Amino acid sequence: MLEKYFYGLVLFVGLGVVSQSCTKSSANQATDGQLPDMVSYNFDIRPILSDKCLVCHGPDANKREAxxxxxxxxxxxxxxxxxxSAHALVPGKPELSQVYLRITSQDTAQLMPPPSSNLKLTAREIKLIEKWIKQGAAYEKHWAFVAPKQPKLPEVKQKNWPKNEIDYFILHKQEQKGLAPNEEADKERLLKRVSLDLTGLPPSLKLMDQFLADGGVNAYERAVDQLLRSPAYGEKMALHWLDLARYADxxxxxxxxxxxxWPWRDWVIHAFNQNMHYDQFVTWQLAGDLLPNASKEQLLATGFNRNHKITEEGGVIQEEYRMSYVMDRNDTFGKGLLSVTLECARCHDHKYDPFSQKEYYQLLAFFNNVQEVGLESVIGGPETYAKKPLMEISDQEVQSILSFVNKKDxxxxxxxxxxDLDTTRKTFVLKRGMYDAPEEEVQPGTPKAILPFNANYPKNRLGLAQWLFDKKNPLTARVYVNMLWQELFGRGIVKTAGDFGMQGELPSHPELLDWLAVDFMTHNWDIKRLVKKMVMSATYRQSAVVTPEKLKxxxxxxxxxxxxxxxxxxxLVRDLVLSSSGLLVKTIGGPSVKPYQPAGLWEGATSGRGLLSMYVQDHGxxxxxxxxxTLIKRTVPPPAMMIFDASNRDLCEVKRLKTNTPLQALIMMNDPTVLEASRVLAARLLQESSATSxxxxxAFRQIVCRTPKEKELAILTDYYEKELKKFTRPSAEKYLTVGEYPIPERIDKVKLAALMRVVSTIxxxxxxxxxS
Structure with a gap:
């Protein structure tokens, strides 16, 4: 029944999109009661140690016990x-290993973890450790810190299902668990899915009709190629990068x-649309200013490093805030490009990962030479729009080398x-991370556990970029592949997209992750090629229908x-509403805009000074x-966006939450943009010479992107007839006042209001x- 989907009635209950945690289980583990034939340190033992033991017996020397x-x-x-005379581990002999003896002790004074820690090993975890010791207690380097090697494609039984290499890894794991993949989704739902993923927009009626009429074996690939060529592709791809780069206005x-x-944002969109390969894309952003004979475009790309928060408050301590900017750049590099929690080593050695505090500041040294200060000016004048170092963009440059910048005036x-400064600024380890407590001086370097810094690389950000894209670097390719997978499938192969370290989740398909990472590198870091491979897979094309057996x-x-x-x-919620109604202005780039927003949110929220002290809505x-x-003011982000889990862009964010709340239903029912779009689409439909149904x-096709079922159409048509009888001309005129887009002259406002209700319902x- 159509009614069960109405937001106002169900408030998203049962949608099942709220993230659920999953246990860190062995890749070759069957059920909870079984132990793997060969216990793996990486997949079976290390997660136990990381969760239960390493706080006291891990990398942090300051907290290490005994x-x-x-x-x-x-x-x-x-x-x-x-x-x-005793040893924590004696390979092959659990009865002589103090680790095993202590975790099985009945004496609470000897038991580990101690009862006071509120940590306890399960019977299965104890059995795993015992079997591991019996098998030799062999350690392995953390999987994420070992350079990936491309494995062979696994054997599968259902040989006619795979469409490319991805599917062999997915199907192999399914067959191990006694599952089979779904059939391919119907063409309408598949087109909506891939259009949203590649452009962030619903497919047009023209594209829908074209795809449905194309009976060729390559019809889907032709649709994918058309979407990849769309200028909207760059906008969709840029959206995730803006979160990672903490872009705000x-x-x-x-x-x-x-x-x-915002010109940096224009460049990001341009780079994706030009299919700039990932190594060049990131290198320009990290160190474009250090490239030989750096161009204005390469310099603009480095705005990535300057998107962090900057204070303009009088009375601040210059060095304190300058160091906070440097740390932000360092932490963004760690989380966004390496997916490790380097920031945990800012005040002490990392408690779980093999990163020392000294290594944190060695990496920070790459970002510490920027010619900036903690506080440059007071708020109020044009000089506050950008902070030094800066670049000016002239009209002539916009007409030539920076033609992608949408400069209107x-x-x-x-x-x-x-x-950077002409001289090298010294970098020190900071005691407890305090800006005014320098200790040992350090030189630029990288965490050895990931990859030692090559002595042949220059000790600056350009050298750091070379280190990042060294084929021996175990993280760079894996991390970006995982982020793209997350964008297309809702969760990464590694669920904790920002943490590939000891406390992060294990990959659900480690061989697939490595295969994709090596494939990405060997094909010159070609992003568009990687995206196409993922969406062309049979895995991606499956129906979303779930059986009780699969759900269990x-x-x-x-x-x-x-x-x-x-x-x-x-x-994309906003984009879908505007696009399907015909309201969307498809202009790419330019300054951020201020659409409808509840009155009074900005006023009084900050100091009351400057251009953003009051919200002045845009028009036209x-x-x-x-x-x-949409303009993002960090202290008061766009409310409708935040209710749908957008980032406020305070810090680097590589994965958004997925929530399901009644407030989201209220937005869809009451937001002026949604109501205005409903009115505008209804007016356009009324002006067509066609039957009401x-x-x-x-309208249903434009919004939901499929043809309605006969029963759905009957329900909506009946609803229209009921609303038509309810409305009077005065009540209709009052209902139609939402939004600034003009109402066509000589239109029947009672019919318009009734059809607007139907469209709003859709x-x-x-x-x-x-x-789906």
Whole structure:
């Protein structure tokens, strides 16, 4: 029944998109009661040690108890510091291994973990450790810190199902668990899915009709290629990168003044549309200013490093805030490009991962030479739009080398970029991470556990970029492949997309992750090629229908025996509404815009100074731009976006939450943009010479992206007739006042109001904003 999908009735209950945690289980483990034939340190033992033991017996020397370190084999095998005749681990002999004796002790004074820690090993975990010791207690380097090697494609029984290499790995794991993949989704749902994933927009009626009429074996590939060529592809791909790069239109902190970093956003969109390969894309952003004879475009790309929060408050301590900017760049590099929690080593050695505090500051040294200060000016004047170092963009440059920058006026345009000092600023380890407590001086370097820094690389950001794209670097390719997989499938092969370290989740398909990583590198870091390979797979094309058996066997869909089903991103909700109604202005780039917003949110929220002290709504075409162009004031982000889990861009974010709340239903029912779009689409349909049911059917196709079933169409048509009888001319005129887009002259306003109600109802279907 159609009614069960109405937001106002169900408030998203049962949608099942809220993330659920999954246990860290062995890749070759069957059920909880069984032990693997060969116990793996990486997949079976290390997660136990990381969760239960390494706080006291891990990398952090300051917190280490009894001088025992269990994350390194040589330390775990040697004689105990306090009992030289005993050893924590004796390979092959659990009865002589203090680790095993202590975790099985009945004496609470001897038991590990101690009862006071509120940590306890399960019976299965104890059996795993015992079997591991019996098998030799062999350690392995953490899987994410070993350079990937491309494995062979696994054998599968259902040989006619795979469409490319991805499917062999997915199907192999499914067959091990007794599952089979779903059939391919129907053409309408598949087209909606891939259109949203590649462009962030629903498919047009023309593309729908074209795809449905194409009976060729390569029809889907032709549709994919057409979407990949769309300028909207760059906008969709850029959206995730803006989260990672913490892009915003304000500086943050209490004053939260306006900033002009949007030309950098224009460059990101341009780079994706030009299919700039990932190594060049990132290198320009990290160190474009250090490239030989650096161009203005390469310099603009370095705005990536300047998107962090910047204070404009008087009375701050210059060095304190300058160091906070440097640390932000360092932490963004760690989380966004390496997917490790380097920031945990800012004040002490990392408690779980093999990163020392010294290594944190060695990496920070690459970012510490920027010619900037903690506080440059007071809020209020044009000089606050960008902070030094900066670059000016002239009209002449926009007409030539920077033609992708959407500059509308002749005003001077200034962007914050990178630029180093002529001399080298010294970098020190900071005691407890305090800016005013320098200790040992350090030189630029990288964590040895990942990859030692090559002495042939220059000790600057350009050298760091070379290190990042060294084929021996175990993380770079894996991390980006995982992020793209997350964008297309809702969760990464590694669920913790920002943490590939000891505390992160294990990959659900480690061989697939490595195969894709090596394939990505060997094909010159070609992003568009990688995206196409993923969406062309049979895995991606599956139906989202779930059987009770599959739901019971794999409730989190880790094995991908069905297509995932979840809400589209906040910005795309807006894009879908505007696009399907015909309101969307498809202009790419340019300054951010201020659409409808509840009154009074900005006023009084900050210091009350500067251009962003009051919300002055835009008008005309600027009301109908894509969601990614909505102005983000960090202290008061766009409310509709935040309710749909958008980032406030304070810090690097590589994975958004997926929630399901009544507030989302209220947005869809009451947001002026949704109501205005309903009115505009209804007016356009009324002006067509067609039957009422045809108008409603067309609206359904444009919004939901499929032809309505006969029963659905009957329900909506009946609803229209009921609303038509309810409305009077005065009540209709009052209902139609929402939004600024003009109402056509000489239109029947009672019919318009009734059809607007129907269209609004279609926008409020759960299926409308769900990718399935």
């Amino acid at each position: 001088g025992l370190r269990l994350d390194l084999a040589e330390n775990a095998y040697k004689a105990l510091q306090e009992h030289p 304000s500086h943050g902190y209490q004053d939260d003044g306006y900033r002009t970093q 002749t005003n001077c345009l200034i962007v914050s970029v990178m630029g 066997t794999d409730p989190d869909n880790m094995l991908l025996a069905r297509s995932p089903r979840y809400h589209i991103q906040a910005e 075409p600027d009301l109908y731009r894509r969601g990614m162009y 045809d108008k409603i059917g067309k 926008y409020n279907l759960e299926e409308t904003i769900t990718k």
